[in-house]
Amino acid sequence: MPTLRRLGEFPRIDINDTQVQASVKIDDGCDHTAxxxxxxxxxxxxxxxxxxxxxxxxxxAPVKIEPIKKPRKRGYSVVEKAIGAE
Structure with a gap:
């Protein structure tokens, strides 16, 4: 069952959608300690x-929607030097 929420000025979105969870990090700004x-x-x-x-x-706190930062892909320089690839 989709969970539709209105987050700030954004239209209603399904926060449990896999594409939404893969591309953005949603902080609802609520204190869940209790x-x-x-x-x-x-x-x-x-x-x-x-x-x-x-x-x-x-x-x-206000609702925050931030893009998920993808880590930079690094080459395996040690392995590349070992096999002679340049």
Whole structure:
């Protein structure tokens, strides 16, 4: 199921699309610390019988969409010198 989101001034995009994930890095700007701690205490809540909803992730920074920087491909100079390729 596609997850369509409106990110800033950009139109609605499917953030789980493989082409989108391969070309850009999406930072939603939310603080997920409370949710991570809530998930770590999951087994404790199950054993005590508590039922607490997961906390919200407040927006702390603007949404950022950055292109993924591809690493520069380097030649294997040691191997090329060994085989005599120049």
């Amino acid at each position: 949710r991570i701690i809530w998930a770590m205490n999951n087994k404790r809540r199950m054993s005590t019988g508590l039922s607490i909803e997961h906390p919200d992730a407040p927006q702390v």
